[in-house]
Amino acid sequence: MSDGFRHHHLLGIADLDRDDVNQILDAAESFIEVSRRPVRKVPTLRGKTLINMFFEASTRTRTSFELAGKRLSADVVNISASGSSVSKGESLLDTCKTLEAMRPDLVVIRHSASGAPHFVANQIGCSVINGGDGSHEHPTQALLDAFAIRKSLGTLSGLKVAIIGDITHSRVARSNAALLKLFGSEVRFCAPYTLMPTGAETLGVRVFHDLASALEGADVIMLLRIQRERLEGPLVPSMREYSRQYGVSQRHLALANPRAIVMHPGPMNRGVEINSALADSERSVILDQVEAGVAVRMAVLYLLAKELRVQTARQAASDAG
Numbered sequence: 001m002s003d004g005f006r007h008h009h010l011l012g013i014a015d016l017d018r019d020d021v022n023q024i025l026d027a028a029e030s031f032i033e034v035s036r037r038p039v040r041k042v043p044t045l046r047g048k049t050l051i052n053m054f055f056e057a058s059t060r061t062r063t064s065f066e067l068a069g070k071r072l073s074a075d076v077v078n079i080s081a082s083g084s085s086v087s088k089g090e091s092l093l094d095t096c097k098t099l100e101a102m103r104p105d106l107v108v109i110r111h112s113a114s115g116a117p118h119f120v121a122n123q124i125g126c127s128v129i130n131g132g133d134g135s136h137e138h139p140t141q142a143l144l145d146a147f148a149i150r151k152s153l154g155t156l157s158g159l160k161v162a163i164i165g166d167i168t169h170s171r172v173a174r175s176n177a178a179l180l181k182l183f184g185s186e187v188r189f190c191a192p193y194t195l196m197p198t199g200a201e202t203l204g205v206r207v208f209h210d211l212a213s214a215l216e217g218a219d220v221i222m223l224l225r226i227q228r229e230r231l232e233g234p235l236v237p238s239m240r241e242y243s244r245q246y247g248v249s250q251r252h253l254a255l256a257n258p259r260a261i262v263m264h265p266g267p268m269n270r271g272v273e274i275n276s277a278l279a280d281s282e283r284s285v286i287l288d289q290v291e292a293g294v295a296v297r298m299a300v301l302y303l304l305a306k307e308l309r310v311q312t313a314r315q316a317a318s319d320a321g
C-alpha cells in the first residue's frame with residue numbers, strides 16, 4: 001500500500017521499489033492527457049525552478065525535461081557544457097554550487113561520468129534527477145519504457161524482454177533490467193562477447209550471444225545502438241558484420257511472441273541494430289516511448305516537488321513547535 005513518494009532525489013531505479021514505480025507511472029497516465037490537450041499547461045509547479053544540466057549530447061531527454069517543466073509551469077533553465085563556464089575549466093562541483101546559490105528546486109544532470117548525479121546530490125540541497133550517467137543508470141528512460149510496455153501489453157509482470165545491442169556501455173539496459181526485475185519479468189541481454197559486461201548474470205538477467213535464442217518467445221524486443229563515443233577501440237569487426245549477426249528486421253518477429261512490441265531508446269542507427277521497415281512498422285512503439293518521456297518526466301518532477309513541499313511543511317511545524 002502506498003504511503004506517498006518518499007524520495008528527495010531520483011538517482012537510479014536501484015533506489016525504487018515496485019510501489020514507487022507504480023506511483024510514477026500512474027501519475028504519468030494523467031500527465032499524458034495534459035500533453036494531448038490544446039492548452040498543454042497546468043499550474044502544478046508554478047514558482048518552482050528547474051535547471052537542466054546536460055554535459056553530454058541529448059535530444060529526447062533534454063527536450064522532454066524542458067517541456068515537462070514548462071507544461072507544469074516551472075521556470076526552466078537549460079545549461080550545456082559547451083555554452084557554460086565548464087568549457088573554461090570550472091569543475092562540476094563549483095558549477096553545481098554556483099547554480100545552487102540561485103536557489104533552484106530541481107536539477108537534472110546528464111554526465112559522462114558514472115556516479116556524477118550521486119556526487120552532486122551529496123553536495124547540494126535541492127532535488128537531483130539523473131538524466132543518464134556514463135554507463136551506469138538512466139532511470140527516467142526505464143520508467144518511460146515501462147510506461148510504454150504497460151500501455152501496449154497491459155502489464156509489466158511475467159514478460160520476456162530481450163535487450164539486444166551494446167550492453168556493456170548501456171545505462172538503459174541496466175536501468176531496464178532493475179525495473180523489470182521488480183515486476184518479475186525475465187530480462188535477456190543479448191550481445192557479442194565483446195559488448196557484454198563480465199558478470200552480467202549477477203544483474204539477475206539471462207545472457208545470450210545468439211540472437212535467435214534471445215528472441216524466442218520474447219514479448220518485448222528492445223534494441224540498443226553501439227555507443228561508439230564510449231568505445232576505446234574496435235569491439236566488433238565492422239558495423240556490417242555486427243548488423244549481419246545482431247541487426248533485427250521484420251523477419252525476426254516470427255521467433256518472438258506474436259504480440260511482441262519493438263522498442264528503441266534512440267538515437268537509432270537505422271540499418272545497423274534495427275532495419276528501417278521494422279522501426280516504422282506497426283509493431284514499433286518507438287514514438288510512443290518519446291511521447292511517454294514527457295509524461296513520465298512530468299510525473300517525476302511533480303512527485304519530487306510534492307515531497308519537497310512535505311519536507312518544508314514538516315520543517316515549519318518543527319520550527320514552530
Ligand code: CP
Nearest residue numbers: 058059060061265266
Ligand atoms: N534515449 C535518450 O536518452 O536519448 P537522448 O540521448 O536523445 O536524450
